[in-house]
Amino acid sequence: MSTHPTGRNAALADVQPAGPEPAVAAPAASHRVAAFLREAILSGEIAPGERIRQEDVAERIGGSRLPVREAVRMLEAEGLIEYETNKGARVPVLGMREVDLIYQMRERLEPLALIESIPRLTDAHFDELGDIQAQIEQGVDVASFLQLDRRFHLLTYSLCEFDALTSMVIRLWNATQHHRRMFMALIGSGQRWVVNAEHNLLLESLRRRDAVDAERYLQGHIRRTRIELSRHPEVFDRT
Amino acid sequence: MSTHPTGRNAALADVQPAGPEPAVAAPAASHRVAAFLREAILSGEIAPGERIRQEDVAERIGGSRLPVREAVRMLEAEGLIEYETNKGARVPVLGMREVDLIYQMRERLEPLALIESIPRLTDAHFDELGDIQAQIEQGVDVASFLQLDRRFHLLTYSLCEFDALTSMVIRLWNATQHHRRMFMALIGSGQRWVVNAEHNLLLESLRRRDAVDAERYLQGHIRRTRIELSRHPEVFDRT
DNA sequence: TTGAGAGATATTGGATCCATTGGAGGCTTC
């Protein structure tokens, strides 16, 4: 197992193993609540369309409603929840066209993050990426695949040092997390060899530090997934 | 004077003349505070690096600190302010590389918004765009130019109905507002004929509904501005 | 049976209070 490369980007901390704890101030409670809600939404514990009651969250967190309110405002600005005055927050229900557009945004933005990251990637990163890909190829279950795939891609962007870009990329991933899970559960591991081929081609071009090839493979990877998704409208069924 | 086209996108409401007031709920105070702060930052009233004290804002708004705190969280998530726990909020100071990257993000995202918008644009929009461009060509001052230029571009995106995209575009504009103002003040109206040419080419391709040409002109317009900006490092001097 | 309306309940919006933290300024000490 390779040593874990050190990340530079705070927004990508979740794909970076926690090194020795840096002397950074503890985040305010509102940030912890936001992280808690983010996780609950991404894991599917809170489903799209479901309402989020501030008091419930406050109780589960063990605090007052105030940090929850701040967290809700943050997630609202992130686009992870919808908010109506006096009516509260709920997880948005995205249709196919919206998800398709988010994938188009990813097609355009993620290559940029990759290009910024490539020159700084180290052998340790390539080893780690290889390890992740090896795990994926062992045929893991859907939940593990989603986690490893996310980790794989975000790791390739991890040395892009621009928070405005990396946080945007993460938000786009987050916004479609639910649909990705539905989609993978639907197709199972059927087409997973395509993903493996694409990941390996991408990784190979990264090792060569060939930004042109890497951008092409990455964009194709996202684009193919987008088109595949559009062929499965049942993913967007609101039942 | 053309009638003002009706916009569909809430995020672009600021470039759409306010029609008959829709029966929409009054925004919560936190949103009004956020709009107030946004305007203060974009206008330069609050300069980059300057600290924002919650009590001051609450006093100017005539409310308590609570809505201000929520607004600060929103603007933090928007990237318009930086926040440190227990230390408060301040307007970030962006360096040349960061602004350059934001322009690269714009190069990739704004054509997407334009492509989505083009099929729905009406003659009324083209007339309005022509009016704006005519005003620009009369040689207005820097402040008016910035306002008209913003209005011109955002109007071309106004019929893109995806909030995730349009709000992102607006945030990218907002993030570099200060540098755009510095830059324009620096070069005066010297190179403005280039902008005029680009705007007219873009507008012409829009009238033809030629998405390919429009995307090319728009991307070139942003890219040229980015490179021009990179030739004026004095815009980023922190004095 | 169903629809409308009034009242009850639940939830969010805002203000105020107190605790905690950061920082400025003065003081001591070497």
Place this chain on the structure above:
DNA sequence: GAAGCCTCCAATGGATCCAATATCTCTCAA
């Protein structure tokens, strides 16, 4: 005179209270 420490003040973090709004429910009448 400068570095380090301590104290005080200012600003933020969080909890609780009350008001305003929305939502649910029960009743009553068509």
